[in-house]
Amino acid sequence: MPRSKNQKNNNQRRDPFHKEELKQKGLSEKFVRLRGMKDIIFEENKYWDLAIKKASDLAEIYGFKKIQTPILEPLELYRKSTGETSDIVAKEMYSFVDKNGEKVALRPEITPSLVRAYIENGMLNLPHPVKMYSFGPIFRHEKPQAGRYRQSHQFDMEIFGEASPVADFLLMLIAYNLFSELQIDIELQVNNIGCKVCRGEYIKKLTAYYKERGNRSRLCNDCKRRLEKNPLRLLDCKEANCIALKDGAPPIVDFLCEDCKKKFTRVLEYLDEMNIPYNLNLSLVRGLDYYTGTVFEITAKEEGDKNPNGQLSLGGGGRYDTLVEFFGGRPTPTCGFAIGIERTVAKIKTAGVPLEKDDKNIIFIAQLGDAARRKAMGLFEELRKSGLKVKQAFTRDSLKDQLEEANALGAKLTLILGQKEMNDKTIMVRDMESGNQEVVDYKKVKTEVEKRINNN
């Protein structure tokens, strides 16, 4: 691909507004989209609809129910769950004080809201497991890049009250199915970061390793900070020195407790059994603080010369067995995952299933003169209600304009109703491909149209 193509701006490089006029009104500056935000226009939405429909259908089939929660939540919901050491909360949250002096935040992810909703709506009285899915915008104040926005959208699924590793597996299965059915090549990365008990032990060992024999001084600055705040993330660093050090670090699997080990093994067994390819990635830790046990991430497979580090993750999730309890609910083992819609849509466009064209068998109704227009509007409703794909341009007067429109819409037939036809109680049926047209009895128009469509 030529260089200039990549570097071309998609958005907002000029000012389509009438600057001078706005300036006179003192409004010159800010009628532009905020950075990192995006308009999703017309045809683009077909791809979105496809992704969301596929995901929702799958979710429903596996017994998940839809839930919608507010985009604005109390700040505290994220501070202590997603985690103060996570970048998402520490640096990227859209938070502010509202008119009542309450600290609020635009949600940077969906999971905490669903946990909150689970507890607040007394869902512990529902038959368990409680499985739910949700779709909507999330907000993170990052520096925008391709596939990275300040408002983006996630499709989120959660299973409450199921400790069995089958639940973890189920989420991966659904994610895998979703992307396969969208014909997107993915890689599934799986790891287990241990429960409250064994992870504590492991972190002690890990920290000790990094502090011994001057290992610490070889770490990059970020990692020195990580060593204090969130040692697990040391495994995630991409600096050459840190990667080298990581190879000597104790692997987490060696420290998993019996329970964690057993569950992890079972997750992997299920994956093997169902022939779902995965990549056991012992460095996968994920950036949210609440994870326990199984974690997984889905990245797009890139062919050719794309650099492997540049892979954006399409989705990720895992188990967070302590979060419900942490929020004040009854101890409830829970797991979930989220996929990023923008990135998924981008993949569908380049490698995914083609959109179905729904412009077959379009019938355009054209009219001339106001009396004919009224009759044509009635005909439009009649044909529409019988399931035909009718289109119109009743605001237009000239037949030329209407035929142009019919052509642009890719109409198969155009029905023409003018004064002449009104007088004769007929209507003209024009085949748009051949240009042949035939006058038919107005009463028979519907059967004639249906006959011509079915002949195809």
Added chain:
RNA sequence: GUGGCCAUAGUUUAACGGUAAAACAUCGGGUUGUGGUCCCGAUGUCGAGGGUUCAACUCCCUCUGGCCACCCCA
């Protein structure tokens, strides 16, 4: 948040230290009851601000925005 590259009509792209061009798209006409082809015409652009210069779209700075890498993540 850090570093690098970039910014010309709605879109894709030209050219030039002497104030801009093409294609496609849009609108109008050729054809006031006939589209898709064809012909003619019109609309519309140097992201913003400052500096250098007789003169800046062109050179310099700042901002804004985009892309890339890092960071992080969906």
